[in-house]
Amino acid sequence: MTTISLDAARTALADACREVADATAADAVDGVPTALVARPGSTEETAAVLRAAAAQGLTVVPRGQGTKLGWGRPPESADVVLDLSRMDRVLDHAAGDLIVETQAGALLGDVQQTVGSAGQRLALDEPVPGGTVGGMLATNASGPGRVAVGTARDLLIGCTVVRADGVVAKAGGRVVKNVAGYDLGKLVIGSFGTLVVVTEAVFRLHPVPAARRFLTVPFGAPEDASALVQAVVHAQVVPAAVEVEERADGSGTVGVLLEGTPAGVEARTATARQLLGAGTEDAEQPPSGWGVLPWTEQAGSTGLKLTCALSGLAPVLTAARRAADEVGVQLTVRGSGGAGVLYAALAADAPVDAVAAVVARTRAVCTEHGGSLVVLDGPAAVKAGVDTWGPVPAIDLMRRVKEQFDPERRLAPGRFVGGI
Amino acid sequence: MSGTHGTQTTAGPVLGDTPPEATSATGEAGDNAAGIEAVGRVARTVMPETGVIADPTQLRTYECDGLAHYRVTPALVVLPETTEQLAAVVKACADHGVPFVARGSGTGLSGGALPRADGVLVVTSRMRTIREIRRADQRAVVEPGVINLDVTRAATGEGYYYAPDPSSQQICSIGGNLAENSGGAHCLKYGFTSNHVLGTELVTPQGDLVQLGGLAPDSPGYDLLGTVVGSEGTLGIATTATVRLVRLPEEVRTLLVGFHSTDDAGAATSAIIGSGVLPAAIEMMDALAIEAAEAAVHCNYPDGAGAVLVIELDGAAAEVEHEYALVERFCQENGAFELRLAIDATERALIWRGRKSAFAAVGRISPDYIVQDGVIPRTALPEVLRAIAELSESSGVRVANVFHAGDGNLHPLVLFDGEKEGATEAAEQVSGAILDLCITHGGAITGEHGVGVDKAAYMPKMFTDDDLDTMQLVRCAFDPGNISNPGKVFPTPRLCGEVPGKRKKAHPLVEAGLADAF
Numbered sequence: 001m002t003t004i005s006l007d008a009a010r011t012a013l014a015d016a017c018r019e020v021a022d023a024t025a026a027d028a029v030d031g032v033p034t035a036l037v038a039r040p041g042s043t044e045e046t047a048a049v050l051r052a053a054a055a056q057g058l059t060v061v062p063r064g065q066g067t068k069l070g071w072g073r074p075p076e077s078a079d080v081v082l083d084l085s086r087m088d089r090v091l092d093h094a095a096g097d098l099i100v101e102t103q104a105g106a107l108l109g110d111v112q113q114t115v116g117s118a119g120q121r122l123a124l125d126e127p128v129p130g131g132t133v134g135g136m137l138a139t140n141a142s143g144p145g146r147v148a149v150g151t152a153r154d155l156l157i158g159c160t161v162v163r164a165d166g167v168v169a170k171a172g173g174r175v176v177k178n179v180a181g182y183d184l185g186k187l188v189i190g191s192f193g194t195l196v197v198v199t200e201a202v203f204r205l206h207p208v209p210a211a212r213r214f215l216t217v218p219f220g221a222p223e224d225a226s227a228l229v230q231a232v233v234h235a236q237v238v239p240a241a242v243e244v245e246e247r248a249d250g251s252g253t254v255g256v257l258l259e260g261t262p263a264g265v266e267a268r269t270a271t272a273r274q275l276l277g278a279g280t281e282d283a284e285q286p287p288s289g290w291g292v293l294p295w296t297e298q299a300g301s302t303g304l305k306l307t308c309a310l311s312g313l314a315p316v317l318t319a320a321r322r323a324a325d326e327v328g329v330q331l332t333v334r335g336s337g338g339a340g341v342l343y344a345a346l347a348a349d350a351p352v353d354a355v356a357a358v359v360a361r362t363r364a365v366c367t368e369h370g371g372s373l374v375v376l377d378g379p380a381a382v383k384a385g386v387d388t389w390g391p392v393p394a395i396d397l398m399r400r401v402k403e404q405f406d407p408e409r410r411l412a413p414g415r416f417v418g419g420i
Numbered sequence: 421m422s423g424t425h426g427t428q429t430t431a432g433p434v435l436g437d438t439p440p441e442a443t444s445a446t447g448e449a450g451d452n453a454a455g456i457e458a459v460g461r462v463a464r465t466v467m468p469e470t471g472v473i474a475d476p477t478q479l480r481t482y483e484c485d486g487l488a489h490y491r492v493t494p495a496l497v498v499l500p501e502t503t504e505q506l507a508a509v510v511k512a513c514a515d516h517g518v519p520f521v522a523r524g525s526g527t528g529l530s531g532g533a534l535p536r537a538d539g540v541l542v543v544t545s546r547m548r549t550i551r552e553i554r555r556a557d558q559r560a561v562v563e564p565g566v567i568n569l570d571v572t573r574a575a576t577g578e579g580y581y582y583a584p585d586p587s588s589q590q591i592c593s594i595g596g597n598l599a600e601n602s603g604g605a606h607c608l609k610y611g612f613t614s615n616h617v618l619g620t621e622l623v624t625p626q627g628d629l630v631q632l633g634g635l636a637p638d639s640p641g642y643d644l645l646g647t648v649v650g651s652e653g654t655l656g657i658a659t660t661a662t663v664r665l666v667r668l669p670e671e672v673r674t675l676l677v678g679f680h681s682t683d684d685a686g687a688a689t690s691a692i693i694g695s696g697v698l699p700a701a702i703e704m705m706d707a708l709a710i711e712a713a714e715a716a717v718h719c720n721y722p723d724g725a726g727a728v729l730v731i732e733l734d735g736a737a738a739e740v741e742h743e744y745a746l747v748e749r750f751c752q753e754n755g756a757f758e759l760r761l762a763i764d765a766t767e768r769a770l771i772w773r774g775r776k777s778a779f780a781a782v783g784r785i786s787p788d789y790i791v792q793d794g795v796i797p798r799t800a801l802p803e804v805l806r807a808i809a810e811l812s813e814s815s816g817v818r819v820a821n822v823f824h825a826g827d828g829n830l831h832p833l834v835l836f837d838g839e840k841e842g843a844t845e846a847a848e849q850v851s852g853a854i855l856d857l858c859i860t861h862g863g864a865i866t867g868e869h870g871v872g873v874d875k876a877a878y879m880p881k882m883f884t885d886d887d888l889d890t891m892q893l894v895r896c897a898f899d900p901g902n903i904s905n906p907g908k909v910f911p912t913p914r915l916c917g918e919v920p921g922k923r924k925k926a927h928p929l930v931e932a933g934l935a936d937a938f
């Protein structure tokens with residue numbers, strides 16, 4: 001932006017929103033500098049900001065706490081950061097109906113605390129702590145618990161969004177069962193801020209189980225990990241989570257979470273111990289690293305999300321390990337073996353070509369097993385030199401959806417699949 | 421009017437004596453006859469002669485779905501056997517500006533599969549192959565015409581089943597389930613169709629084939645699959661579905677509990693859910709519904725009950741044991757006077773027979789009836805049930821209640837005798853007032869039967885113009901020519917701007933002077 005247009009933009013935004021500030025270096029979006037930060041306090045103010053941005057031809061990147069702002073590709077431009085952190089209220093917890101209505105800028109932790117007081121939870125893990133509801137939705141973040149209750153798409157029952165043209169729209173509602181109209185909430189989940197700005201969300205809740213037990217057992221080879229996972233998912237132990245962790249040296253652990261009533265968990269633990277075999281340990285607290293994204297443990301490393309059909313677990317683990325070994329890059333994997341969603345980290349010092357090679361070879365195997373591989377996070381050089389999103393079926397249809405919602409490409413342009 | 425389900429409705433445009441052919445939702449016979457001809461020619465080249473129906477008498481077989489009050493004879497019916505055949509027909513429709521409507525088993529209760537007089541009905545009943553049961557992956561891949569219950573049957577031997585279980589599961593198709601985001605009694609615990617369909621191959625309204633989702637979760641990009649599920653055939657036709665298979669539970673306990681009133685049964689429901697127990701199902705029937713079920717299937721429900729709950733607990737044996745003790749206690753604390761536990765599969769089937777036959781059974785006690793489908797927050801149950809009783813009393817229209825109590829999905833059955841002067845109108849009024857009650861209590865105008873043609877007019881009561889307009893952005897992305905089941909779901913179609921391909925004349929709304937082209 002030129003100085004003159006920056007002045008005009010600042011004035012226009014200040015008319016629309018009470019809190020507008022010049023951006024600092026810390027506001028850069030994945031390395032892309034931004035000029036202004038607008039912090040609306042309501043859906044109406046958010047709409048006014050977007051209308052002003054439209055009038056001024058500004059690009060806008062929505063932000064919660066910024067914990068996952070580096071995921072996806074860096075945007076082509078980010079004139080304005082639309083910071084939702086002032087919209088941080090949990091609006092209504094209807095305990096009897098097991099639902100919660102919240103502003104998008106509310107911390108997931110605050111939502112959990114509110115509903116927890118009634119013995120309930122929003123059954124979503126928080127792989128990156130400190131984030132907001134909006135950020136969780138935009139990135140479709142999930143953790144170990146997805147085996148039992150699924151992900152945001154299984155829990156979001158309504159939302160209020162602001163379109164790129166400033167129009168406010170609602171979809172869904174406040175009841176768990178509802179088939180009136182299109183389920184726009186689904187489109188919003190995992191859209192990385194490129195479609196609309198979410199300002200409010202309604203979720204269904206679950207009761208907090210009275211008891212839980214974490215079982216862990218070491219495994220030697222990927223085939224063993226797969227055999228353990230298969231044994232658990234086909235048995236009658238009803239696991240809440242089935243995790244697989246493979247450390248840099250190739251040694252690994254399968255982890256199983258059982259939740260329920262104290263007596264029930266006790267009995268299922270005994271069964272699960274038998275299935276998992278010698279060396280199984282159990283504890284009431286999670287083992288260290290449970291649900292932590294491997295690349296967040298080492299600054300500058302590259303973060304991958306790998307998916308596959310359950311039967312693809314061993315081939316995918318094997319392919320990733322082999323590819324990493326061949327180019328001499330350190331690899332750690334952790335994720336939901338029971339859901340077919342793994343996260344992997346490639347060490348910070350890995351050369352770009354080496355990362356690209358591991359990505360390409362592992363992606364081929366993920367695809368062969370009905371899944372995909374996405375480079376979620378990583379250093380700028382890696383993102384620049386690697387096909388981060390990979391091939392996406394139905395990309396033309398996705399482009400058309402984007403064109404309908406945001407024809408001027410105002411929202412986080414370039415951050416998403418196929419340059420959307 | 422016959423005594424089957426859905427013989428009447430109030431929710432939508434009340435068509436009365438006007439033949440539906442004349443309404444904008446159904447098109448006009450003879451319109452674009454050349455287009456229909458052309459599609460017919462394409463259809464005959466790509467599929468066997470028996471798969472293309474143009475004979476007027478035969479066409480009439482398809483004139484309605486489960487909402488038999490609306491009837492429209494389609495211009496052409498095709499029954500493709502393969503995805504390629506189906507796509508070729510849709511492509512021809514796109515090329516010639518001919519609207520098409522998908523149809524599975526035709527059991528829909530909102531007129532979603534109501535044909536267009538100026539269009540093609542694409543029936544999936546010859547696409548019934550279960551392609552794969554992938555036990556290791558806990559998935560099945562099936563064709564759209566596959567019957568819901570057949571997926572479970574095919575997976576049972578492997579210890580698995582397909583969880584969403586609409587009462588129509590013996591006849592309805594997976595494609596129809598996908599399009600309606602159908603629910604069932606066990607969705608309280610296991611979720612709806614949208615939670616169980618993980619992938620679909622879709623023929624877009626342009627006739628292109630796209631794969632959305634698949635065996636693995638979280639496909640990169642927008643969750644178009646999530647939007648297609650529940651879109652009532654307006655975004656294209658699903659030619660496969662990849663569905664989740666769920667492990668058959670170790671233990672199942674089915675209870676039948678008698679209460680003196682719906683208030684007591686409602687309070688017991690709230691106590692159970694509030695305690696953290698999540699049964700697979702909690703279904704309620706009131707006295708009138710019980711009377712009907714007794715007359716029809718002699719299910720031997722508790723004598724003199726003002727309401728019964730059918731509660732099913734399932735899961736790991738140790739958990740079910742514990743939950744059963746809690747449920748028993750909550751029922752007793754809330755005035756249950758009889759509690760029966762099914763001791764074997766036969767008894768369980770008998771308990772469910774009463775519930776599952778309830779819609780049809782109402783035909784035994786009333787010549788005609790309307791099946792309503794609305795949702796309220798569960799905590800509003802007692803209040804709304806009382807309001808429905810008052811409505812019934814003040815209007816003299818009998819209402820039987822059968823519903824998914826666990827998730828607040830009501831199915832009031834509004835009884836009337838169409839032969840009696842003014843009875844139809846009175847019933848329609850009560851049925852509409854019930855929907856209004858749902859809306860004022862923060863609920864939804866449909867929980868599982870869909871909007872279709874029946875409730876399109878009610879959409880503006882639940883959504884603003886901006887909400888509806890935003891939904892239609894999706895439709896414009898998928899179907900800019902507005903040929904995929906047009907006239908359903910939305911009261912007024914959005915004009916999609918640039919329409920690729922042919923456009924023969926101005927948009928009907930523009931022609932009618934109801935909208936400006938922009």
Ligand SMILES: Cc1cc2nc3c(=O)[nH]c(=O)nc-3n(C[C@H](O)[C@H](O)[C@H](O)COP(=O)(O)OP(=O)(O)OC[C@H]3O[C@@H](n4cnc5c(N)ncnc54)[C@H](O)[C@@H]3O)c2cc1C
Nearest residue numbers: 524525526527528532587593595596597599603653658868
């Ligand atoms: C006695 C009875 C009980 C019922 N109980 C329940 C219940 O418990 N829960 C419930 O949710 N519903 C219930 N229903 C309603 C109905 O059975 C469901 O909506 C069912 O999913 C419809 O399936 P179908 O194959 O008959 O679809 P159809 O009626 O043929 O079509 C329904 C809609 O789906 C579209 N469609 C069909 N196939 C495709 C496809 N392949 N791709 C895209 N769109 C498609 C059609 O265009 C139409 O809009 C009941 C109906 C009856 C008659």
